[in-house]
Amino acid sequence: MKTIKTLFIAGTVIVAGATGTSALAQAAMDQSKMAGAGAGEMSDAEVRKVDKEQGKVTLRHGPIKNLDMPGMTMVFTVKDKAVLDTVNPGDKVKFKAVDEGGKLTVTEMVPAK
Numbered sequence: 001m002k003t004i005k006t007l008f009i010a011g012t013v014i015v016a017g018a019t020g021t022s023a024l025a026q027a028a029m030d031q032s033k034m035a036g037a038g039a040g041e042m043s044d045a046e047v048r049k050v051d052k053e054q055g056k057v058t059l060r061h062g063p064i065k066n067l068d069m070p071g072m073t074m075v076f077t078v079k080d081k082a083v084l085d086t087v088n089p090g091d092k093v094k095f096k097a098v099d100e101g102g103k104l105t106v107t108e109m110v111p112a113k
Helices: 002-035 081-086
Strands: 043-051 056-061 072-078 092-100 103-111
Touching: 056 092, 056 103, 072 081, 081 103
Parallel strands: 072 103
Antiparallel strands: 043 056, 043 092, 056 072, 092 103
């Protein structure tokens, strides 16, 4: 009886360990997908402020699906400062953003149609 109980416990631990590892692998895969330069679809936003010197833009944006972020107003760094020459406060835009080591960065921004 002790042997059966020991085997049952060992089997339960192995199954639990395999399930946990699978979940961790899935989480790591999702994280890497979100960090890609072209990750996700474009989100809608309104430009609130442009800081060309610092390379930042303040956007009032809708949900950003690839970052699992609800709509809000926040400051983003831009990957290419030249994009800031094409927008002004009040402009409606579509943009893509990624998390680059904890720094939210706009990788693409175009006028909304």
